[in-house]
Amino acid sequence: MMSTGFAALPEAERYVLARATLPAAVAEGFDGADVGEGLMRADIVIADGRIEALRPAGSVTDLPLFDLDHGQVWPCFVDMHTHLDKGHILPRRSNPDGTFDGALEAVGADRDAHWSMADVTARMDFAIRGAYAHGTSLIRTHIDSVPPQFPTSWPAFAAMRDKWAGRVDLQAVALTPVDLYLDPAFRGRLVETVLEHGGILGGVTFMIPELATALDQLFYQASEHGLDIDLHVDETADPNARSLRAIAEAAIRAGYEGQVTVGHCCSLARQEADEADRTMDLVAEAGIAVVSLPMCNMYLQDRHPGRTPRWRGVTLLHEMASRGIATAVASDNTRDPFYAYGDLDAVEVFREAVRILQLDHPLDAAPRVLTTTPASVLRRPDVGRIKVGNSADLVLFKARSWTEFLSRPQSDRTVIRAGKAIDRTLPDYRELDSLFGL
């Protein structure tokens, strides 16, 4: 049975979404009536699958229409930091104690035992079907790129990218311990694999003595091959984890011209203000973008059996944004040992991010973190915004105000792709049972 959400759209190639409320931060080239809270009103004219015009609310009367009665309309979402290769393994491999170390060990064991082409492909496809149904149109995933795994996972990713192109566009990053960039044979093979499959370079940084040298190699390889960089950084409570500063210094030293993204940066929130300020100044100077993963951070950080957590695990997103640093949030892991829950639902991520990072009071700029900002960082300025000429890839909500939007899961939303409502039925977990011998 099809499920297309609450909105009954006109059966017409040209129609209007009337009396919509738009977060002003995600609409470009139109100044609708300001209704406060960073929201504005508009009629959205859709023709042949594209946004043909934005007009004052209630002004378009000569077309078939769906009256939103002030319900919100968003662009489709951009989820810029995920791990599709490990998604949904939780039923066969849970985290023994919910900690970061427990996650690393559990994932490693599962990878060695089970990650065939068929296994990785089936789980990725399942995850993307959910993301699509929830209203996401662009996903970046990290791919565990440690020997001997990556010859399997990269082709699996490439197959999924081809299958989903135009519905959920996919990007991939090589996730490898940064010290492996010191190994000429390994880094040669890694760069070759990334180039062959159209990915970008990345990794996880640690406070190793050779960190600066390893980063110089990474930036050199990225510059040589015209690749962007996306790193896992300082995902720990330890204030001595200062690799973020080393990355900013390396980017500046290299005169690197690509886009650097850093994820996590948890330890920054545990450092003295002077030190954190200096690091953030360098991050701004280097033009580095930051993605916070609030659900995963709150799950893993400050977890000690039998003790109540005392901090939220997230980085200094407000202080970064006020310096002009591009700041985004994303899902991170879903149903694996790093995070036991999640469904690549950007509305859930937004709701949780608002609470965990206090992106509210005011909420005005907050919608950017899962739309315009990650779209720009991922070099896809054509998505994640409501703009005349763009594909009509929109998510419609009954909720009018922020308190209506953030108080319910918005499960009855309607997702429009190229002007048409899609089936929002979520894949059934039972489809995965055969992967787990159930």
Ligand SMILES: Nc1ccnc(=O)[nH]1
């Ligand atoms: N938070 C995470 C760190 C490293 N790998 C993951 O999959 N997730």
